[in-house]
Amino acid sequence: MTWTAKLAELGIELPGVAAPVAAYVPAVRSGSQVFTSGQLPFVxxxxxxxxxxxxxxxxxxxxxxxxxxxxxxxxxxxxLIGIDKVVRVVKVVGFVASAEGFTGQPAVINGASELLGEVFGDAGVHARSAVGVAELPLGAPVEVELIVEVAE
Structure with a gap:
């Protein structure tokens, strides 16, 4: 089954690419990996x-x-490359704009990790960081970066 088919089976439709809010691109390929810029919860x-x-x-x-x-x-x-070329999710970095004393960052970023597991199964198991920060761009509550391995 392709990742496109898996997304459809789960009833998940990928959104359009969020427009950058500064001087960067949404994703870059280097060799067999794609690195995304930090993604905010734009709808x-x-x-x-x-x-x-x-x-x-x-x-x-x-x-x-x-x-x-x-x-x-x-x-x-x-x-950038087509979702079906993803071999595995390598790493997720999640930032959580945290109120003073909030220490539940890992549970918040589980929202990203669990979705990747639903879509990619074993290929979605990844290394991860969940970091609490004082502020995020535009006042967003969360920001997520991905590194994925892709087929040549």
Missing amino acids: DGSLAATGKVGAEVSPEDAKQHARTAVLNGLAAVHA
Whole structure:
């Protein structure tokens, strides 16, 4: 089964590629890997939410926003090389705009990791960092980066 077919089976449609908000490109291929820029939880060109997790944004909602952000990352990969060329997900880096005292960053970024597992199965198992930060671009609650291995 192709990844395109798996997405369709799961009822997941990749969004359009989010337009960069500064001087960068959404994804770059280097050898057999594709690196995405940090992806925010944009839906139809607008942030799905703003604020800090543990204050204005609940951890449960932030987990869904991490899922949205990783879908935007997959869209960037797809636009660059086609999703069906993905061999495996290598690494996820997740940033969580955290209210003072919030320490649940790993659970928030599970939204991204769990989606990758649903789509890619064993090929979606990856190394990961989940980092709490004071602020993210545009006031976003989460930001996610991907590194994927791709077929030649």
